[in-house]
Amino acid sequence: MDEGLGIRQNTNDEQQVETPVKIRGRGNGRPDAGTFSRHLLNEEPEIRSISVVVPLLNEAESLPQLYHELVETLEQIALPFELIFVDDGSTDGSGRVLRALFAEDDRVQVIQFRRNFGKSSALVAGFEAASGDVVITMDADLQDIPAEIPRLLAELHDGADLVSGWKYPRHDPLSKRLPSSFFNSVVRRTTGVRLHDFNCGFKAYRSDVLAEIHLYGELHRYIPVLAHFRGFRVTETKVQHRARRYGRSKFGASRFARGFFDLITVLFLTQYTRRPLHFFGWIGLVTLVVGFGINAYLAVLWFLGQGIGTRPLLTFGVLLMIIGAQFGLFGLLAEMITSTSRQRDYAVRRHLSRVPFDARYTHHDDLR
Ligand SMILES: Nc1nc2c(ncn2[C@@H]2O[C@H](COP(=O)(O)OP(=O)(O)OP(=O)(O)O)[C@@H](O)[C@H]2O)c(=O)[nH]1
Numbered sequence: 042m043d044e045g046l047g048i049r050q051n052t053n054d055e056q057q058v059e060t061p062v063k064i065r066g067r068g069n070g071r072p073d074a075g076t077f078s079r080h081l082l083n084e085e086p087e088i089r090s091i092s093v094v095v096p097l098l099n100e101a102e103s104l105p106q107l108y109h110e111l112v113e114t115l116e117q118i119a120l121p122f123e124l125i126f127v128d129d130g131s132t133d134g135s136g137r138v139l140r141a142l143f144a145e146d147d148r149v150q151v152i153q154f155r156r157n158f159g160k161s162s163a164l165v166a167g168f169e170a171a172s173g174d175v176v177i178t179m180d181a182d183l184q185d186i187p188a189e190i191p192r193l194l195a196e197l198h199d200g201a202d203l204v205s206g207w208k209y210p211r212h213d214p215l216s217k218r219l220p221s222s223f224f225n226s227v228v229r230r231t232t233g234v235r236l237h238d239f240n241c242g243f244k245a246y247r248s249d250v251l252a253e254i255h256l257y258g259e260l261h262r263y264i265p266v267l268a269h270f271r272g273f274r275v276t277e278t279k280v281q282h283r284a285r286r287y288g289r290s291k292f293g294a295s296r297f298a299r300g301f302f303d304l305i306t307v308l309f310l311t312q313y314t315r316r317p318l319h320f321f322g323w324i325g326l327v328t329l330v331v332g333f334g335i336n337a338y339l340a341v342l343w344f345l346g347q348g349i350g351t352r353p354l355l356t357f358g359v360l361l362m363i364i365g366a367q368f369g370l371f372g373l374l375a376e377m378i379t380s381t382s383r384q385r386d387y388a389v390r391r392h393l394s395r396v397p398f399d400a401r402y403t404h405h406d407d408l409r
Pocket residue numbers: 096097098099100127128129157158159160163164179180181182184213240242285289290291292
């Protein structure tokens with residue numbers, strides 16, 4: 042996707058640079074809005090093509106129906122589209138079904154992993170292969186309904202960069218709904234991203250969102266959070282869903298535990314990666330001060346003639362001071378790692394410039 046996206050962005054930039062507007066030398070220094078061409082003022086670029094990315098594990102029975110429903114809906118939308126199936130080490134013959142679909146339809150792409158690498162990896166592989174202006178992800182188990190795609194697209198048309206499905210009403214047992222709603226409310230509170238259903242795999246993205254996000258491990262659940270912190274507009278829309286018909290569910294209770302570890306990672310990544318000492322430093326400082334207070338108190342008692350050598354409190358105070366200092370040092374080490382990282386910590390929506398490409402670099406060349 043990088044390549045396709047890069048080409049598209051360049052095209053936009055060229056168009057923007059070529060736009061016949063005069064700003065320099067104007068009396069009031071403000072551009073006349075009437076002279077801007079429409080696409081410059083348009084907040085939302087037009088959607089001209091759609092990629093659907095479907096990560097899957099052992100869903101052979103569902104795939105043919107999923108394919109037919111997808112094609113039916115997308116043909117009605119009447120935009121060019123591609124279907125990218127990412128088979129994450131299935132052992133139930135899903136690969137064979139996908140190869141048959143590929144042979145039949147040149148809009149189908151199939152990526153087969155050598156073994157199971159997890160949903161995030163499958164999504165990344167799909168995103169890299171996708172070249173649409175919009176990328177839609179969905180589950181392969183027929184629980185997400187392709188006919189809902191226009192609803193997601195409508196949200197993007199209305200200005201969202203990422204729209205996440207909210208399975209409503211939900212057709213799952215209470216044993217799954219309860220932990221899920223607890224999980225969702227914790228994520229909502231801690232991240233400030235107000236979605237009801239973080240685990241919903243049915244989402245639509247403008248392609249520039251995906252270019253900005255680095256996924257690994259199981260962070261796919263938190264793409265909306267990562268996108269929100271990069272400055273993208275994240276919204277939600279209710280989607281119908283169906284109960285699982287074929288195959289087996291891949292996720293049990295352990296998903297929630299893992300989800301919480303990932304939440305800590307995401308909170309740290311979105312808020313402290315660029316200033317880790319602010320995180321570790323505070324923990325360290327508080328621990329150090331409490332430890333120091335305890336030891337100061339014991340020191341006073343010692344001066345007053347009381348024996349303190351056998352008091353557990355002494356051990357506790359010393360422990361806190363050592364841990365506090367360690368946290369401070371962790372923070373400094375993390376700062377050193379961060380300072381050598383070349384990853385950008387900002388996201389540019391667009392760069393409007395009238396400096397001709399050659400002029401921009403002549404000066405640079407002279408220096409060599
Ligand atoms: N690529 C990839 N996809 C997976 C993996 N595990 C599950 N999936 C897919 O993710 C989607 C959702 O998985 P499900 O097991 O249906 O999870 P769920 O919908 O939350 O749970 P149920 O409601 O019980 O079905 C399905 O399309 C699966 O095929 C995996 O390890 N890798």
